Amino acid sequence: MPLFRSMSLGVDRRVPDEPGREPPPDAPPSTTVLCLSCAQWFRIPNQASILTCPRCYKRVRVESLIVDRPQMHARLETCGVITVKKRGILSADLVRAGAGIVVEPGGRVQVTRLESYRVILHDKAVWQGDCEAASLHMEPGAVVLGGRFTIRPYAGESAELIQIANDPTQDGQSGAI
Known part of the structure; x- marks a missing residue:
């Protein structure tokens, strides 16, 4: 199961697709975006174009x-x-x-x-x-x-966090999927 890390707090965040955290079947399709102000991941409906971040309450344009x-x-x-x-x-x-x-x-x-x-x-x-x-x-x-031109990991991510996020065996599990 993939793992992301919140860039601001270093807290593990599971992908919303994991069992037990799936949206209800009648919920509209949604996607996960990153707030550019506070680096918080959150889910939004696919139809949204501008909304407010639930953490920092700043306007987030997603279109x-x-x-x-x-x-x-x-x-x-x-x-x-x-x-x-x-x-x-x-x-x-x-x-x-x-x-x-x-x-x-x-x-x-x-x-x-x-x-x-x-x-x-x-x-x-x-x-x-x-x-x-x-x-x-x-x-x-x-x-x-x-x-x-400065090329470096985006939004404060370190190379180690990127490797952990992209490697499914580094999610705190024993390697079993």
């Missing part, structure tokens, strides 16, 4: 965003994916994308600082600014105009 024209933001936060399409320009001071950011060919990102799980830069994509991500995929032809 994926598509940028297909020039957009300017002081601060842009979402638990979903931000996709910058051709002719789309994302200009912001701070961007936090929980599921990642994808810059398609012809897209442009100008940020002071970006925090994300993953960053994908396709060919002919333009990037300018600082980036902190767990993974970076850059295709040949992508242009980086400057900035500091």
